[in-house]
Amino acid sequence: MQDxxxxxxxxxxxxxxxxxxxxxxxxxxxxxxxxxxxxxxxxGFGQGWNEDIMAGGRWHNGDIVAAAAYxxxxxxxxxxxxxxxxxxxxxxxxxxxxxxxxxxxxxDRLDGKVTTTYGEQFAGKKPHETLMTSNELSFDxxxxxxxxxxxxEQDDRDKVYVSEDEGRSFRLFCDLEGEDVADYEFARSNPxxxxxxxxxNIYYSYDNGASWDWxxxxxxxxxxxxxxxxDIAVDPxxxxxIWYTNGTLPGRVAYTMDKGETWHYPLTDRLKxxxxxxxxxxxxxxxxxxxxxxxxxxxFYKDDTMADWIEYSDGLPSGARMARLKPFxxxxxLRAATSQxxxxxxxRDRLFRPVAQPMALNIGNGDISATPGMExxxxxxxxxNQNGAKWQWSFSPQPQRVTGADTRSPRVVFGNKGSYDVxxxxxxxxxxxSRTIRGMIRIDVETGLPEPVAMPDVSVEAxxxxxxxxxxxxxxxxxxxxxxxxxxxxGMLLHKEVIGRGIQKKTLSLPNYAKGIYIYELRTPxxxxxxxxxxx
Numbered sequence: 004m005q006d007x008x009x010x011x012x013x014x015x016x017x018x019x020x021x022x023x024x025x026x027x028x029x030x031x032x033x034x035x036x037x038x039x040x041x042x043x044x045x046x047g048f049g050q051g052w053n054e055d056i057m058a059g060g061r062w063h064n065g066d067i068v069a070a071a072a073y074x075x076x077x078x079x080x081x082x083x084x085x086x087x088x089x090x091x092x093x094x095x096x097x098x099x100x101x102x103x104x105x106x107x108x109x110x111d112r113l114d115g116k117v118t119t120t121y122g123e124q125f126a127g128k129k130p131h132e133t134l135m136t137s138n139e140l141s142f143d144x145x146x147x148x149x150x151x152x153x154x155x156e157q158d159d160r161d162k163v164y165v166s167e168d169e170g171r172s173f174r175l176f177c178d179l180e181g182e183d184v185a186d187y188e189f190a191r192s193n194p195x196x197x198x199x200x201x202x203x204n205i206y207y208s209y210d211n212g213a214s215w216d217w218x219x220x221x222x223x224x225x226x227x228x229x230x231x232x233x234d235i236a237v238d239p240x241x242x243x244x245i246w247y248t249n250g251t252l253p254g255r256v257a258y259t260m261d262k263g264e265t266w267h268y269p270l271t272d273r274l275k276x277x278x279x280x281x282x283x284x285x286x287x288x289x290x291x292x293x294x295x296x297x298x299x300x301x302x303f304y305k306d307d308t309m310a311d312w313i314e315y316s317d318g319l320p321s322g323a324r325m326a327r328l329k330p331f332x333x334x335x336x337l338r339a340a341t342s343q344x345x346x347x348x349x350x351r352d353r354l355f356r357p358v359a360q361p362m363a364l365n366i367g368n369g370d371i372s373a374t375p376g377m378e379x380x381x382x383x384x385x386x387x388n389q390n391g392a393k394w395q396w397s398f399s400p401q402p403q404r405v406t407g408a409d410t411r412s413p414r415v416v417f418g419n420k421g422s423y424d425v426x427x428x429x430x431x432x433x434x435x436x437s438r439t440i441r442g443m444i445r446i447d448v449e450t451g452l453p454e455p456v457a458m459p460d461v462s463v464e465a466x467x468x469x470x471x472x473x474x475x476x477x478x479x480x481x482x483x484x485x486x487x488x489x490x491x492x493x494g495m496l497l498h499k500e501v502i503g504r505g506i507q508k509k510t511l512s513l514p515n516y517a518k519g520i521y522i523y524e525l526r527t528p529x530x531x532x533x534x535x536x537x538x539x
Contacts, residue, residue: 004016004017004018005017005018005019009028012026012027012028013025013026014028014029014033015036016029016033019063019064021035021036021037021040022035022036022037022040023035023036024036042342042343042344043059043061043064043067043344043345044061044062044063044064044342044343045059045060045061045062045089045326045327045340045341045342045344045345046060046061046062046085046086046087046088046134046326047059047060047086047087047088047089047132047134047326047327047340048060048089048326048327048329048340048345049089049090049091049099049139049140049327049329050091050329050331050338051091051096051097052091052093052096052333052384053096053333053382053383053389053411054070054071054096054097055070055071055072055331055333055334056068056069056070056091056096056097056099056109057069057070057089057091057338057345058089058090058091058099058100058101059089059340059345060083060085060086060087060088060089060101060103060132061085062085062342063084063085064084065080065081065082065083065084065104066080066081066082066083066084066086066088066089066101066103066104067079067080067081068081068099068107068109069345070097070109070111072111072112072113073112073113074113077113079109079113079117081099081101081104081107081109081117081119082101082103082104082105082119083101083102083103083104084103085103086101086102086103086132087132087133087134087326088100088101088102088103088104088130088132089101090130090139090140092106092140092147092169093142093147093362093364093384094147094148094169094364094365095108095364097109097110097111100124100125100140100170102125102129102130102132102155104119105119105120105121105122106119106120106121106123106124106125107119107120123171124169124170124171125170126171127172127173128152128154128155128156128159128164128170128173129154129155130152130153130154130155131152131153131154131155131160131184132155134326135232135250135280135297136185136186136232136233139152140152141187141188141189142189143189143194144189144191144194144360144362144384145194145361145362145363145369145440145443146167146362146363146366146367146368146369147169147362147363147364147365147366147382148166148167148168148169148364148365148366148367149165149166149167149367149368150165150166150169150170151163151164151165151166151176151187151189151197152164152166152187153184153187160183160184161178161179161180161181161182161183161184161201162175162176162177162178162179162184163176163177163178163179163184163187163199164176165212166367167367167368168367169367176212177197177199177206177208177212177215179199179201179204179206182201182202182203182204183201183202184199184200184201185200185201185202185230185232185233186199186200186233186234186235187199187200187235188235188236188237189237190237190242191237191239191240191242191286191358191360191386192238192239192240192241192242193242194211195208195209195210195211196208196209196237196242196243197211197212198235198237198245199215200233200234200235200247202228202230202233203221203228204217204218204221205217205218205221205235205245205247205263206218207262218259218262218263218264219262219263219264220263220264220266221263222247222249222255222257222259222263222266223249223252223255223257225252230249230250230251232249232250232251232280233247233248233249233250234247234248234250234280234281234282235247235248235282236282236283236284237284238284238286238290239284239285239286239358239386240286240358241260243260243261243262244258244259244260245258245259245260246258246282246284246292247259248279248280248281248282248294250278250279250280250296250297251278252278253275253276253277253278254270254274254275254276254277254278255278255279256268256269256270256279256282256294257269269292269305270312271311271312274294274303274312277296277301278296278297278298279294279295279296280295280296280297280325281293281294281295281296281297281325281327281328282294282295283295283328283329283330283337285330285350285352285355285386286358286386287306287352287355287356287386288355288356288434289306289307289308289352289355290306290307291304291305291306291350291351291352292304292305292306293315293328293330293337294312295325295328295339296325297324297325298324299321299322299323299324300316300319300320300321300323300324300325300339300341300346301314301316301319301321302314302315302316302319302328302337302339302348303315303316304351306351306352315337315348315351317348318346318348319339319341319346319348320341320343320346322343323341323342323343323346324341324342325339325340325341326339326340326341326342327339327340330350332350332386332387332388333387333388333389334388334389334390335349335350335353335354335388335390336348336349336350336353337349337350353388354388354431354432354433355388355433356431356433356434356435356436357385357386357387357388357392357429357430357431357433357434357435357436358385358386358387358436358438359383359385359387359427359428359429359436359437359438360383360384360385360386360427360438361381361383361384361396361425361426361427361438361440361443362381362382362383362384363379363380363381363425363443363444364380364381364382364412365377365379365380366379369442369443369444369445370445370446370447371417371444371445371446372445372446372447372448375417375418375419375420375446375448375450375452376403376416376418376450376452377416378414378415378416379414379415379416379417379444380412380414381396381412381413381414381415381425381427382411382412383411383412383427383429385427385429385436385438387429387431388431388433390431391431391432392411392429392430392431393409393429393430393431394409394410394411394427394428394429394430395408395409395427395428395430396408396409396413396425396426396427396428397425397426397428398415398417398423398424398425398426398444399423399424399426400419400421400423402415402416402417402418402419402423403416403417403418403419403452404416404418417444417446418446418450418452419446419450419452420446420447420448420449420450421445421446422441422442422444422445423442423443423444423445423446424439424440424441424442424443425439425440425443425444426438426439426440460477460479460480461477461478461479461481461525461532462476462477462534463475463476463477463487463523463525463534463536464477464536465521465536465538467516467538470514470515471512471513471514471515471516472512472513472514472516472538473510473511473512473513474487474489474510474511474513474523475508475509475510475511476502476508476509476510476511476525477507477508478502478507478508478525479507479508480507481507481527481530482504482505482507483504483527483528484501484502484503484504484527484528485501485502485506485525485526485527486499486500486501486502486525486526486527487499487500487501487502487511487523487524487525488500488523488524488526489513489521489522489523490521490522490523490524491519491520491521491522492519492520492521492522494522497513497516497521498511498513516538517538518538518539519537519538520535520536520537521535521536521537521538522534522535523535523536
């Protein structure tokens with residue numbers, strides 16, 4: 004109970020869950036008066052990448068999960084109370100972790116079953132979580148099970164640990180030797196570049212944590228040093244460009260492109276009186292940047308097309324305290340978890356050229372020598388508005404089996420000894436971006452499995468000409484006898500053609516075909532190929 008008010012026999016009690024009223028001093032149970040109470044005081048906040056899931060730790064009211072599938076305003080309570088926690092893991096879009104409530108897989112419906120486990124993940128170490136700091140789970144952009152964090156144990160505050168099994172075990176990654184850790188981040192454009200901000204200095208590794216050094220120059224040489232209220236962000240397209248904020252004092256925003264030898268100060272005079280805690284580098288073609296304050300929450304935006312920062316705080320309660328500021332690129336949204344609920348606004352540029360990033364969901368590093376026949380599940384960890392997005396994956400050398408190379412999440416069995424490059428190409432109406440991770444998967448032992456046979460490259464091109472439908476069948480590498488069948492969108496067979504052995508390319512001219520969708524199948528005794536095309 005937080006407060007009580009009595010007027011005669013009328014009694015109101017204010018609790019963590021709302022307001023309760025009794026006309027008879029609670030001789031009877033009374034009634035709940037919660038209509039119109041819409042906000043929660045968030046101290047921690049995380050969200051998903053490819054699915055709209057939000058996880059937040061709230062002051063007094065416990066941990067909740069919100070999801071687009073639950074409808075607006077509905078949340079799922081999963082336990083806990085008063086921690087600055089809430090993380091959405093990447094291996095499963097509906098797997099969430101709270102340091103005070105364990106790991107849960109939440110259902111796709113609000114009335115579904117929550118599966119919670121304790122003691123399997125983060126049992127040996129829990130992340131250091133506070134309202135004022137940026138310490139979170141930082142994921143390797145290549146491997147969903149690989150993450151780094153600082154520990155909540157008092158004698159570990161100067162260390163960063165890494166896990167390659169999603170928090171089941173940890174090893175020391177970076178030791179600041181007495182200097183408390185403030186923030187840390189993998190570089191997207193080259194994940195072997197890792198940055199750690201301490202209370203005083205910024206440390207870096209360019210060899211995936213094998214060795215560490217530090218920036219010789221600090222961005223500010225004043226009393227703001229010694230604070231853990233620091234946020235750093237690495238440019239998604241440039242592993243050398245690092246932004247820095249420190250909310251201890253006003254105006255402490257800077258960036259460097261040369262390991263701190265030169266610092267640049269982007270704030271104009273009107274913003275130098277504000278204390279900034281949060282940075283988002285969008286990676287878009289305009290180099291857009293969002294800055295967020297903590298107290299009296301405000302958001303500002305600037306990109307290369309602007310001479311000055313603009314305020315981007317419409318609808319954000321001016322008296323709110325901001326706990327986290329995060330983008331949800333899939334739908335082009337910006338969100339802030341605050342002391343007055345979750346604020347949401349469209350990104351300044353909702354439509355932008357993508358930044359491709361392939362990720363393996365079920366491994367913590369690239370060496371699968373011990374299980375060469377396992378099925379590796381991939382997914383896009385790209386910065387992309389997924390409206391109209393198309394995906395294309397390729398692997399070199401050829402794996403044993405690839406399923407769904409033109410989907411967002413293919414499944415691959417590599418099978419044979421070798422170092423495999425993984426390439427993801429993402430295409431949207433705003434442009435195309437391709438990213439190759441060299442040696443992303445490694446098998447260092449002979450497996451005894453047969454070498455994969457290169458898959459034939461099959462395509463069917465169609466065009467309408469003078470009332471006829473002209474099909475060009477190209478079956479490069481497919482020598483055996485083939486049967487082509489053509490159906491309309493309702494499944495009616497329209498044409499069947501046998502293409503003899505040794506013929507890899509053939510043009511067919513078919514009469515009397517109308518506008519619409521057509522589906523083709525090219526079949527051999529051992530393989531089937533399907534596709535569709537539209538005639539307009």
